[in-house]
Amino acid sequence: MSTAILEVQDVVRRFGGLRAVDEASFHADEGSITALIGPNGAGKSTLFNVISGFLSAERGTVQFEGRRIDRAPAHRIAQRGLVRTFQVPRALTRMSVLDNVLLAATRHPGERLNELVLHPGRARSRERRARERAAELLALFRLDTHAGEYAGVLSGGQRKLLDFARVLMAEPRLVLLDEPMAGVNPALGRQLVEHVLRLRTETGMTFLFVEHDLDIVMEASDRVIVMNEGHVIATATPAEIRSDQRVVDAYQGTARAK
Amino acid sequence: MSTIASFGFWSFVGIVAGIYTLFALGVQVQFGYAGLLNFGQVAFMGIGAYTMAILVVKEDLNMWLAAGCGIVLAILAALLLGLPTLRLRADYFAITTIAFSEILRYVATNEDRLTGGSQGTINLAGIGQASQYDGAWQSFLGKVERNLHVGSDAAMLILVWTVALLAVAAVTLLMRTPWGRVLKSIREDEDAATSLGKNVFLYKLQALALGAALGALAGVFYAWQFSFFSPDDFAPLITFFAWMIVILGGLGRAWTVPVGAVVFGVIFAGTRFFDFPPFSLLDSTERAYVRLIVIGLVIIGLMLFRPQGIFGSRKEMVLE
Numbered sequence: 001m002s003t004a005i006l007e008v009q010d011v012v013r014r015f016g017g018l019r020a021v022d023e024a025s026f027h028a029d030e031g032s033i034t035a036l037i038g039p040n041g042a043g044k045s046t047l048f049n050v051i052s053g054f055l056s057a058e059r060g061t062v063q064f065e066g067r068r069i070d071r072a073p074a075h076r077i078a079q080r081g082l083v084r085t086f087q088v089p090r091a092l093t094r095m096s097v098l099d100n101v102l103l104a105a106t107r108h109p110g111e112r113l114n115e116l117v118l119h120p121g122r123a124r125s126r127e128r129r130a131r132e133r134a135a136e137l138l139a140l141f142r143l144d145t146h147a148g149e150y151a152g153v154l155s156g157g158q159r160k161l162l163d164f165a166r167v168l169m170a171e172p173r174l175v176l177l178d179e180p181m182a183g184v185n186p187a188l189g190r191q192l193v194e195h196v197l198r199l200r201t202e203t204g205m206t207f208l209f210v211e212h213d214l215d216i217v218m219e220a221s222d223r224v225i226v227m228n229e230g231h232v233i234a235t236a237t238p239a240e241i242r243s244d245q246r247v248v249d250a251y252q253g254t255a256r257a258k
Numbered sequence: 259m260s261t262i263a264s265f266g267f268w269s270f271v272g273i274v275a276g277i278y279t280l281f282a283l284g285v286q287v288q289f290g291y292a293g294l295l296n297f298g299q300v301a302f303m304g305i306g307a308y309t310m311a312i313l314v315v316k317e318d319l320n321m322w323l324a325a326g327c328g329i330v331l332a333i334l335a336a337l338l339l340g341l342p343t344l345r346l347r348a349d350y351f352a353i354t355t356i357a358f359s360e361i362l363r364y365v366a367t368n369e370d371r372l373t374g375g376s377q378g379t380i381n382l383a384g385i386g387q388a389s390q391y392d393g394a395w396q397s398f399l400g401k402v403e404r405n406l407h408v409g410s411d412a413a414m415l416i417l418v419w420t421v422a423l424l425a426v427a428a429v430t431l432l433m434r435t436p437w438g439r440v441l442k443s444i445r446e447d448e449d450a451a452t453s454l455g456k457n458v459f460l461y462k463l464q465a466l467a468l469g470a471a472l473g474a475l476a477g478v479f480y481a482w483q484f485s486f487f488s489p490d491d492f493a494p495l496i497t498f499f500a501w502m503i504v505i506l507g508g509l510g511r512a513w514t515v516p517v518g519a520v521v522f523g524v525i526f527a528g529t530r531f532f533d534f535p536p537f538s539l540l541d542s543t544e545r546a547y548v549r550l551i552v553i554g555l556v557i558i559g560l561m562l563f564r565p566q567g568i569f570g571s572r573k574e575m576v577l578e
Contacts, residue, residue, distance in 0.1 A: 052453070078455035090450035092443050093577040094510070102436070103443050104454045110436030111456075113464065127436060152577025170454055 004063075005030040005174055005206050006051070006082075011060035011070075013043075013050055020046040022230030023060070028174070028223075033200055033207045035217040035238075038227035039250055044210045045087075047227070048178055051208075052084040053077040064174065079106065083172035087179045089163040093152030097143055098134060100151045100162055104169035105130035130169075137165040157188045164195065177209035181216050189213075193220050218242075226250065267527075269411040273483055275523035276418035279516045281476035281496075282503040283425055284469035289501075290509040291433055292465035293445030295348055298339075298355030299473050299500050301362045302332040304492035306474025307481040308366060308373060311391040315382045321394035325478045332474030336467040344462045356494060366489040378488025379481075395482045418479055422516060425472060429512040441465055442510075502557055508570025517568060525553060 004027040013021040021043040028034040036044050049055040051062055053074035062070040069077050078084075092100050108130065109115035110123030138144040141161040146154065154162060160180070167175055177196075181189045193216065199205045211217050217224060218238045226234040226241065228250040234241070241247055281303055288294040309328035313319040319327070343354045366373045374381035374389075383389035402413040432438055440461050443451040448458050481487060499522065507518025529549035537545060560567065566575045 054449070054452075073457075074452045075455050075457045078453055083455075084453050086449070086453070090447050090453075092446035092450060094446060094574050095439070095442055099439055099442075103439055103451070103456075105436070106455065108436050111440050113437055116435055116437060123436065150574065150577055152574075166454065 003030055004028065005065055006208065007061075007063040008047070008051065009061045009063075011047065011050055011057045011062065013046055013055060013057055015046075019230045021050060021057075024227065024230065024232045025060075026225045026232050026235055028206060028208050030206055031200060031204045032222045033196065033220055034209075035221035035224045036208060036210045036227065037212070037214070037217055037224060038233075041229075042227040042250075043230040044227055045178065048084065048176055048210060052082065052176055054084075078170065081171065081173040082176070083167050083170045083174075084176035085163050085167055085178055085180070087182055089156075089159040091151040091154060091159045091162055093150060095151060096148055097151050097154065097162060098131075098138065098147040101134040101137055101165050101169050102127075102130050104166045105133075106171050134165075134169060137168055141165045156183060157185060160184055160188065160192070164192065168199075172205065174206045174208065177207060179210050179212065181211060181213050189216065196220060266411055269415050271523045271527040272415050272520075273411070273418050275516075275519040276415070276422045277476050277479045277483065278499065278503055278522065279419075279422040279519040280425055280472050280479065282500040282519060283422075283429060283512065283515045284472035284476070285497075285500045285504050286509075286512060286515050287429060287472065288465050288469040290504060290511070291438065291445060292441045292462060293348070294344075294462060294465060294469075295352035296355045296466065296469065297352050297494070297497055297501075298357075298359035299469065300492045300494065300496040301355075301359035302336065302470040302473030303477035303480060303496070304359075304362060304366065304489070305332045305335055305470075306477025307487060307492075308379075308477075309474075310478050311379050311382060311481055311487075312372065314391040314394070315379075315389045321391075321398075328478055329471050329474040332470040332477075333467045336470035337463060340463045340466045344459055344466065356497075359492070359494060359497065363489050363492050366492070373489070376488060376490070379486055390485070392482055392485050414483065418483075421475070421479070425475070426512050426516060433512065445510075502553060505557065505567055506560065508567030510574070511569065514567060514569045521568065522553070525549075525556060 006028040008027065009025050010023045011021055011025070012019065012023055024043065024047055036047070038044055046055065050057045050070070053069065053072055053076070057070050060070070061068055064077070064080060064082050069080065069082070092103070095103075105126070108123070108126050109119060110127050116123055135144065138147055141164060143158060143161060143165065146158070151159070151162060180192055184192065196207055197220065200207065221238055224236055224238055224241045225232055226244075226247050233246050233250060234244050236244060281299065284302065285296060285299050288296045306328040309331045310321070310324045313324035313327055314321055339355065339358050343351050346354065367376050369375070370381070379391065380388055382391070399410055399413050399417075402417065403410055406413060406416065408416070433441070440451065440456050443456065444458050444461055452458050503515060503518040503522045506521055507514030526549055529545070529552050537548060540548065566572050
């Protein structure tokens with residue numbers, strides 16, 4: 001039996017008078033691939049920001065691996081193994097592709113001034129291991145030939161892959177992907193889906209992703225969470241979702257509004 | 259011998275360029291590497307200079323110890339400034355830093371009993387008792403002169419530049435470590451750094467403090483070089499000289515700072531020799547302002563034709 005790695009309960013987040021996320025609750029099982037869908041303005045991105053600590057929840061709780069993270073700062077949440085991406089890949093343009101990936105190395109003593117001075121050997125050996133791992137990841141995403149170049153010269157698709165390589169370098173147990181298919185050509189999208197499916201099988205990594213492309217959602221996810229106007233209105237398997245009247249209404253409602 | 263060819267004059271320019279190298283290196287660490295808009299760097303120079311002078315004159319403290327205290331106090335001041343302000347957006351932080359440096363300057367001007375007030379350090383021990391804080395430094399300089407068989411200008415030049423180049427080398431090495439990598443990632447994209455588990459606030463604080471320490475070190479040399487100073491020596495304009503140096507040399511590289519400082523020093527001093535028309539129509543005090551105009555024009559020209567600075571990378575500049 002699988003256990004919940006992420007548990008979101010009654011989360012509320014307002015912007016002025018608008019309740020962007022209104023008592024949203026759901027959970028994601030360990031090793032699952034969960035999709036978060038809903039029309040524009042449903043609160044998906046806000047909820048993502050709350051889970052990853054980039055926004056604070058006004059009420060409600062978020063638990064990751066059984067521990068509350070809703071009061072933890074964003075960098076601490078990432079250190080614990082819950083790592084997010086952004087809609088637009090955030091390449092650090094004036095740093096090399098390799099440095100972009102190395103930056104994500106976890107528990108690196110070389111990132112601390114006192115360790116650098118007191119235990120330079122530890123920092124060096126950690127850096128050596130990080131470089132080995134980074135080289136593997138760059139090869140996996142076919143970015144190894146660009147390792148020494150500025151990340152700013154990469155194409156949009158390559159930046160998406162770099163983002164992915166960087167997230168994996170951070171050794172996450174739960175990955176939050178914010179619209180991974182947005183602005184991606186079908187061939188690259190295919191590649192990304194395969195990476196996600198393979199990683200889940202090989203490492204048991206859990207994925208939660210926001211996505212508008214329903215074909216991708218149907219293909220890649222085990223469970224689908226539907227949001228509308230800040231609420232979670234349905235949680236079901238991809239097959240059930242297609243025939244759920246509330247989901248159809250939510251989507252058609254916005255279709256009419258447009 | 260005319261000034262333009264005198265060793266004394268140009269070694270003075272060199273000494274000032276060395277002091278400005280240390281001073282601007284702090285801005286390079288803060289802005290060039292970590293992306294912090296510190297417009298109050300001069301405050302740390304003032305803290306270094308005043309702390310050293312006050313402790314030597316009033317507490318009779320050993321000069322080296324007093325200099326160390328000046329640097330430590332500047333670091334503490336940076337932490338005090340950074341703790342409440344580094345969480346602010348970049349532009350608001352910038353405004354606070356300039357206010358911080360002006361507050362300190364006004365305090366130094368008005369707290370006569372502590373600082374000697376607007377009359378400067380000559381008044382440190384109270385009215386009627388001309389005070390000197392650099393006796394120990396002068397005798398140390400004398401030793402260096404005798405050992406190296408050089409004059410006092412040359413000895414100072416060697417000392418300042420030795421320390422300045424060591425600091426440049428240290429910063430260069432530090433920025434190649436994983437610590438420096440995190441600093442650069444913050445300059446590039448704070449949210450990305452945060453999403454990868456980096457405590458952005460803590461790194462900004464460290465960058466601010468390191469830059470402050472370099473500013474204070476420059477302040478200590480400034481005090482020793484000039485034997486006398488007053489709060490007006492730490493006006494905001496001085497901070498912008500550091501910014502000009504960093505922009506002149508090129509951002510994000512430590513070794514461009516000494517080059518920027520020398521170029522800046524030559525332009526600044528060189529304008530003194532504008533004794534041909536139309537400049538000869540101005541009297542000497544008016545001509546002193548011409549140098550500021552020239553420096554301003556150089557910066558505008560640089561921004562138009564070489565925005566990356568003398569040694570910065572154009573390629574880096576156009577990346578998005």
